[in-house]
Amino acid sequence: MAEKMKCPKCGADLPANAPSGLCPQCLMKAGMNNSGKDKKAGPSELSSADTTSATPPGGFEPLEPKELAEKFPQLEIIELLGHGGMGAVYKARQKQLDRLVALKILPPEVGQNPAFAERFMREARSLAKLNHPEIVTVYDFGHTEDGLYYFLMEFVDGTDLRRIIQAGEITSDQALAIVPKICEALHYAHKKGIVHRDIKPENILLDAEGNVKIADFGLARLLDKPTSAYTLTQSGQRMGTPHYMAPEQVEHPKKVDHRADIYSLGVVFYEMLTGELPIGRFAPPSKKVHVDVRLDEIVLHTLEKEPELRYQHANEIKTDVETVAGKDQGANVSHKRQARYHPSTSAEAC
Helix, strand or coil: CCCCCECCCCCCECCCCCCCCCCHHHHHHHHHHCHHHCCCCCCCCCCCCCCCCCCCCCCCCCCCHHHHHCCCCCEEEEEEEEEECCEEEEEEEECCCCEEEEEEECCHHHHHCCCHHHHHHHHHHHHHCCCCCCECCEEEEEECCCCCEEEEEECCCEEEHHHHHHCCCCCHHHHHHHHHHHHHHHHHHHHCCCCCCCCCHHHEEEECCCCEEECCCCHHHHCCCCCCCCCECCCCCECCCHHHCCHHHHHCHHHCCCHHHHHHHHHHHHHHHHCCCCCEEECCHHHHCCCCCHHHHHHHHHCCCCHHHCCCCHHHHHHHHHHHHHHCCCCCCCCCCCCCCEEECHHHHC
């Protein structure tokens, strides 16, 4: 019988299926210790709904669980997890299956657009077909009699990457374990023609076993008006998260493709390694913290302003990150670029 692996930091047994370098106990502790910084934050938080930058002033007030239960008799509505510009998320239980789920209610105003119903059904069917271990599963979708559109999704009992980063507990080894999992999910979705459009730490979840899950695939596009990829709200804000948006999402929104997700992943990767965002004229990661200099090449390649100069596919990032992580310590990363200082313009443009 093989001896169980233990976390060198806390001594806990590591699950056999935990990604290399990730200790679920350490990650959960970091997320829980930091949860007090945000209203409604906690280890069961599913989504970025309470942190989206597009929240209209004084807008969307979520229903209380008791009120919502009247609209969903098949569910036991347990608690509100978070809310914001992209809707509200509730922890619920399917009574018949005795299964915990996450219920996402979209902002009520989306149903006022006559064209939304058809677009919702089309996009939701595509999202429900995503079947990947690193993507939060959509179980059901639809709308209530009074016009509330919703998704019923897999409930992830864990924390999100935002809280772990804020707690300052993430190591470079953990970042090198998390990023390939994100890449696997993105590559799978991109092959099916689905672009996330809002990759950020709040949408990257880690469950109690250390598994990585991406939430809210395609939601930014679904909640947008058909005439533009990122619409303006009445307050003049763009739907999306400015610091993580690729330049073309701001400058040429109709031309956005899967490479926008690659840029956003680069921002997240930089933030995981350094604890900072790559805003303005920023230093490569190895100039900020003690990490392998080859990571500079990878991160800067993802953050190229022009999509044609970035990695073209997420699996290319995965290959290079795994090379640095130790599968072939003597190898060079595939693109063999010289690491350099790189000006980012996406945040300034917003």
